[in-house]
Amino acid sequence: xxxxxxHIDEDGNARMVDVGHKAQTxxxxxxxxxxxxxxxxxxxxxxNALPKGDALTTAKIAGILAAKRTFELIPMCHPxxxxxxxxxxxxxEETATIVIEAEARTAGQTGVEMEAFTAAQVAALTxxxxxxxxxxxxxxxxxxxxxxxxxxxxxxxVR
Amino acid sequence: xxxxxxHIDEDGNARMVDVGHKAQTxxxxxxxxxxxxxxxxxxxxxxNALPKGDALTTAKIAGILAAKRTFELIPMCHPxxxxxxxxxxxxxEETATIVIEAEARTAGQTGVEMEAFTAAQVAALTxxxxxxxxxxxxxxxxxxxxxxxxxxxxxxxVR
Amino acid sequence: xxxxxxHIDEDGNARMVDVGHKAQTxxxxxxxxxxxxxxxxxxxxxxNALPKGDALTTAKIAGILAAKRTFELIPMCHPxxxxxxxxxxxxxEETATIVIEAEARTAGQTGVEMEAFTAAQVAALTxxxxxxxxxxxxxxxxxxxxxxxxxxxxxxxVR
Amino acid sequence: xxxxxxHIDEDGNARMVDVGHKAQTxxxxxxxxxxxxxxxxxxxxxxNALPKGDALTTAKIAGILAAKRTFELIPMCHPxxxxxxxxxxxxxEETATIVIEAEARTAGQTGVEMEAFTAAQVAALTxxxxxxxxxxxxxxxxxxxxxxxxxxxxxxxVR
Amino acid sequence: xxxxxxHIDEDGNARMVDVGHKAQTxxxxxxxxxxxxxxxxxxxxxxNALPKGDALTTAKIAGILAAKRTFELIPMCHPxxxxxxxxxxxxxEETATIVIEAEARTAGQTGVEMEAFTAAQVAALTxxxxxxxxxxxxxxxxxxxxxxxxxxxxxxxVR
Amino acid sequence: xxxxxxHIDEDGNARMVDVGHKAQTxxxxxxxxxxxxxxxxxxxxxxNALPKGDALTTAKIAGILAAKRTFELIPMCHPxxxxxxxxxxxxxEETATIVIEAEARTAGQTGVEMEAFTAAQVAALTxxxxxxxxxxxxxxxxxxxxxxxxxxxxxxxVR
Numbered sequence: 044x045x046x047x048x049x050h051i052d053e054d055g056n057a058r059m060v061d062v063g064h065k066a067q068t069x070x071x072x073x074x075x076x077x078x079x080x081x082x083x084x085x086x087x088x089x090x091n092a093l094p095k096g097d098a099l100t101t102a103k104i105a106g107i108l109a110a111k112r113t114f115e116l117i118p119m120c121h122p123x124x125x126x127x128x129x130x131x132x133x134x135x136e137e138t139a140t141i142v143i144e145a146e147a148r149t150a151g152q153t154g155v156e157m158e159a160f161t162a163a164q165v166a167a168l169t170x171x172x173x174x175x176x177x178x179x180x181x182x183x184x185x186x187x188x189x190x191x192x193x194x195x196x197x198x199x200x201v202r
Numbered sequence: 203x204x205x206x207x208x209h210i211d212e213d214g215n216a217r218m219v220d221v222g223h224k225a226q227t228x229x230x231x232x233x234x235x236x237x238x239x240x241x242x243x244x245x246x247x248x249x250n251a252l253p254k255g256d257a258l259t260t261a262k263i264a265g266i267l268a269a270k271r272t273f274e275l276i277p278m279c280h281p282x283x284x285x286x287x288x289x290x291x292x293x294x295e296e297t298a299t300i301v302i303e304a305e306a307r308t309a310g311q312t313g314v315e316m317e318a319f320t321a322a323q324v325a326a327l328t329x330x331x332x333x334x335x336x337x338x339x340x341x342x343x344x345x346x347x348x349x350x351x352x353x354x355x356x357x358x359x360v361r
Numbered sequence: 362x363x364x365x366x367x368h369i370d371e372d373g374n375a376r377m378v379d380v381g382h383k384a385q386t387x388x389x390x391x392x393x394x395x396x397x398x399x400x401x402x403x404x405x406x407x408x409n410a411l412p413k414g415d416a417l418t419t420a421k422i423a424g425i426l427a428a429k430r431t432f433e434l435i436p437m438c439h440p441x442x443x444x445x446x447x448x449x450x451x452x453x454e455e456t457a458t459i460v461i462e463a464e465a466r467t468a469g470q471t472g473v474e475m476e477a478f479t480a481a482q483v484a485a486l487t488x489x490x491x492x493x494x495x496x497x498x499x500x501x502x503x504x505x506x507x508x509x510x511x512x513x514x515x516x517x518x519v520r
Numbered sequence: 521x522x523x524x525x526x527h528i529d530e531d532g533n534a535r536m537v538d539v540g541h542k543a544q545t546x547x548x549x550x551x552x553x554x555x556x557x558x559x560x561x562x563x564x565x566x567x568n569a570l571p572k573g574d575a576l577t578t579a580k581i582a583g584i585l586a587a588k589r590t591f592e593l594i595p596m597c598h599p600x601x602x603x604x605x606x607x608x609x610x611x612x613e614e615t616a617t618i619v620i621e622a623e624a625r626t627a628g629q630t631g632v633e634m635e636a637f638t639a640a641q642v643a644a645l646t647x648x649x650x651x652x653x654x655x656x657x658x659x660x661x662x663x664x665x666x667x668x669x670x671x672x673x674x675x676x677x678v679r
Numbered sequence: 680x681x682x683x684x685x686h687i688d689e690d691g692n693a694r695m696v697d698v699g700h701k702a703q704t705x706x707x708x709x710x711x712x713x714x715x716x717x718x719x720x721x722x723x724x725x726x727n728a729l730p731k732g733d734a735l736t737t738a739k740i741a742g743i744l745a746a747k748r749t750f751e752l753i754p755m756c757h758p759x760x761x762x763x764x765x766x767x768x769x770x771x772e773e774t775a776t777i778v779i780e781a782e783a784r785t786a787g788q789t790g791v792e793m794e795a796f797t798a799a800q801v802a803a804l805t806x807x808x809x810x811x812x813x814x815x816x817x818x819x820x821x822x823x824x825x826x827x828x829x830x831x832x833x834x835x836x837v838r
Numbered sequence: 839x840x841x842x843x844x845h846i847d848e849d850g851n852a853r854m855v856d857v858g859h860k861a862q863t864x865x866x867x868x869x870x871x872x873x874x875x876x877x878x879x880x881x882x883x884x885x886n887a888l889p890k891g892d893a894l895t896t897a898k899i900a901g902i903l904a905a906k907r908t909f910e911l912i913p914m915c916h917p918x919x920x921x922x923x924x925x926x927x928x929x930x931e932e933t934a935t936i937v938i939e940a941e942a943r944t945a946g947q948t949g950v951e952m953e954a955f956t957a958a959q960v961a962a963l964t965x966x967x968x969x970x971x972x973x974x975x976x977x978x979x980x981x982x983x984x985x986x987x988x989x990x991x992x993x994x995x996v997r
Binding site for chain 6: 122124
Binding site: 055056057058059060076091092094095096097098100101104105108109112116117118119120156157160161164165167168169171172173175176179180181182183184185186187188191199201 | 256315324332341344350
């Protein structure tokens with residue numbers, strides 16, 4: 044951790060890292076999150092019969108749009124020229140769960156984890172919003188990094 | 203669920219609910235989420251010794267700002283004149299977890315759950331961002347509605 | 362036009378109208394626009410076989426989101442607490458045209474034409490974006506106000 | 521169209537194209553749109569005597585600002601480092617029409633048509649807003665691509 | 680100061696004030712700032728001969744747009760339904776200074792000082808931007824509240 | 839000034855400079871501004887005893903976030919991939935003044951003065967907002983460029 048500690052602002056204030064000296068490389072990050080529904084809500088969503096309509100398409104678009112605005116939401120994130128964002132959904136029948144996987148890519152000087160996370164979590168919030176008229180105790184859970192490649196710290200993959 | 207079904211767009215398309223006929227009442231919502239850290243990261247955060255500095259203050263401000271922009275992020279949400287937003291943190295030593303509680307209030311025609319959720323999840327993402335240089339396998343989990351009051355559906359409280 | 366002329370800034374500079382003295386009434390506006398495609402593009406869109414996928418759903422969500430941000434885009438528009446926005450599509454087989462109708466509602470001190478127009482035109486731009494890989498000479502045309510009600514100037518309707 | 525079809529998401533969902541492998545070249549796009557006014561409105565605009573003031577200057581600035589935010593408005597657009605945006609107006613006396621031409625330039629991996637279109641249409645919406653106190657049946661029409669150069673598909677020009 | 684002290688968060692963290700209990704009254708605020716130019720720059724601006732063109736019109740529109748987005752920029756500000764924003768310029772020949780006066784109005788539960796200040800300072804920054812190609816040592820100075828009325832604390836006026 | 843004059847739009851309209859032909863170099867800019875408080879307000883801020891809490895941390899985050907959105911606020915600014923933004927505060931006891939220094943860096947085709955200025959002035963506005971419950975006659979003053987390097991015009995430094 045010596046490298047990181049050398050970065051510490053002496054008084055503990057929040058700070059943006061200067062990435063100007065970092066190499067510009069291809070960066071990929073994939074994040075996952077899960078929306079746990081009741082059986083009834085899951086069935087309505089699967090049948091596209093929710094009062095507010097098509098939850099997953101709405102969530103996909105919301106997630107992609109949010110990824111592009113990560114730098115506005117997360118104070119110490121850098122603006123990045125994203126070359127690709129995707130949000131994918133896997134409805135898991137047995138557990139009435141929507142598994143959301145979001146991917147971001149760029150050629151840049153810093154990683155795109157936060158863009159992938161923002162896409163995943165805003166997609167999850169949108170699923171919640173589309174379902175909340177029929178269920179209040181929805182759970183958004185298990186949000187974690189699945190994959191990251193392209194930076195100095197090498198490839199991270201837990202899939 | 204008859205009430206909701208009467209809202210369904212015949213072809214399942216996403217749609218915004220017209221709230222123009224709803225009563226303008228005092229609305230409160232509280233959402234919770236959790237950031238599970240490693241012991242080492244938790245200790246660095248607690249000692250305000252993270253490379254990027256003060257994680258919780260940065261996360262609080264990010265969460266409050268994000269709540270005010272919920273309508274830009276969640277497609278079918280209405281713009282609301284929020285009268286109050288707060289984001290509170292409880293570091294839980296035993297489990298190396300930061301419990302985040304976000305609250306939103308308005309006098310309006312629709313609930314503020316999404317604003318509370320957005321504040322909580324963007325605060326959690328900011329904690330992740332402030333800690334990610336020292337730990338990659340951070341988990342954001344257990345995001346759920348704790349309290350909601352003020353609408354036609356009455357008070358919901360699981361605390 | 363005496364009423365309007367009394368508002369004129371003596372030097373012709375752009376100005377925002379003060380709506381503080383206007384009555385708060387229910388306001389509705391509906392705007393229309395048209396995207397004229399080639400036969401081939403129209404058929405791909407109708408078959409949901411465009412390279413970038415589902416054009417109309419994406420356009421609907423983009424239009425609704427844009428309506429909520431009209432005050433950020435149009436300099437002299439007031440921020441309004443929209444109670445409802447909708448974007449509807451009618452594909453017209455004979456002319457290979459997508460007719461877009463956007464509606465906005467609020468209870469406020471000024472009309473919602475610009476919100477309806479912004480929804481319609483951003484939806485049209487999104488249809489263009491979703492189709493542009495297969496056709497470059499798409500036309501967006503015939504954008505006009507269909508209906509406006511709720512203000513001092515009475516109801517306007519050309520449908 | 522084989523190239524495009526190979527991009528198709530198997531289930532027709534909306535998707536962002538990955539531009540990470542595309543060459544970074546100089547890109548230019550020019551779009552046109554038209555605002556058709558009544559004789560009376562046209563004369564007021566030409567005399568800079570509209571109630572809300574200088575319509576064209578306001579529209580120019582609104583169009584330039586909007587071009588820079590295209591990636592926030594059009595879901596599948598990529599954020600681009602625009603090097604130039606311009607919006608030009610040609611008032612056509614005979615037809616009481618304002619012809620708007622918008623141009624965008626970048627050195628990037630994808631075209632700038634959507635930025636040019638967004639500038640043109642937001643400028644047109646702003647002209648509408650500045651004139652709507654004196655005329656309700658304004659038409660925004662004839663929006664099309666005039667020129668595009670710099671990408672793999674070669675130069676397109678209809679001027 | 681007893682009233683304010685009762686609001687203090689026990690640990691000194693930043694917080695948003697809950698304005699939900701405040702009376703909804705007509706609120707006005709006027710702020711002033713000054714851009715001090717060199718004689719040469721002032722003359723170019725006055726002759727509308729700056730390389731980037733009409734500085735004051737651009738600054739006026741930028742200031743009005745920024746006022747509407749104050750709640751996005753200033754973390755603890757509330758979103759407000761502004762009914763009026765204006766930015767006025769007085770070029771002072773003797774001192775080569777542009778005096779900027781910005782006014783904001785709303786009917787709301789909290790004051791509009793920050794909206795007036797944001798309009799004034801973003802207008803000043805825009806004047807700087809329009810002039811910076813010809814002068815680097817421009818000064819933005821003397822930014823202060825001129826007038827405030829409508830809240831519990833009564834009218835404040837230093838004009 | 840011949841170079842600039844050659845840029846002038848013949849009719850004095852505002853215009854964005856085309857930076858597409860400029861060299862991509864490392865750019866740094868530092869701007870300064872000052873918030874002059876009363877003795878009482880300064881002491882409350884220094885003791886972190888203001889009603890709205892920690893003014894400087896809130897201002898630092900607001901300034902950094904605002905720098906990243908400069909291109910949305912200042913009409914003729916280009917979007918830039920900022921590699922670093924910082925906002926630093928020096929409380930000056932004798933004059934009850936907070937000196938704010940903001941720095942921006944990028945590798946790009948145009949300077950980052952406006953980003954540094956926007957960070958400094960939004961930080962100052964945030965300090966004002968955090969203090970305004972206890973003092974109304976706060977002054978924001980002395981905003982100027984301290985340093986600029988990396989462009990064709992060479993290094994400028996007044997420190």
